[in-house]
Amino acid sequence: MDRSIMFAVSDQERAERITGWLEKAGYTVIQTDHMDSALSYARQKSLDMVIVDSRLQGMNDFDLLHTIQTERQGLPLIVLGNDGSEEAAASLEAGAHDYISPEADEREVAARVGKLLLLFEMGGRQKDQKIEIGDLTIDPPSRQVSRGGKAIELTQREYELLLYLTQRRNEVCSRDEILMHVWDFDFHTGTNVVDVYILHLREKLDRGHKWKLIRTVRGAGYMLKPPETDA
Structure with missing residues (x-):
């Protein structure tokens, strides 16, 4: 995996346990126990991901996340939690891309790490490559979107939502997953912001077209489904 x-x-106990899980999953782990050394490693080392314990010595209000986000944009950040929803919300607001609860077992930790790395890898590959799904075309460098040769004007958030759905094409995306990866937040209990933005995208992408790209999966979420001939 490298x-x-x-x-x-x-x-120390948590360090040994989680490090063991990560190494078992095939990752190389660089371990540090203080914010200062963590920041030094983040600035100097070639890293694929950073995982920060929420009670890391020297860290205040997740200031480490703010700094890494500013200096190493595009580096996946996960916070390994100790408390619960309020701590999770604070970490996500500070720039974390995911929050792992203290109850998470080996399987969940490995799954979340692998999934986040895959999403970032997919995003990196698509950064400069034109995306074509049926008659939908997305040009990431210019952020231009068109369908059937007709240009479509999207807001920044609509564009980010569309890009996420294309990365997960043919997969069901739950509202919580969309909130976490598009809004960098997954504790908007009861909010309908995802539904509102999906409605906006449908109006702009699917209106007037026989094939509807954005599908509702009742009780589960949404899916971007390519035309049958491209699936």
């Missing part, structure tokens, strides 16, 4: 993960954690 992926390097910096794991910043002060609790």
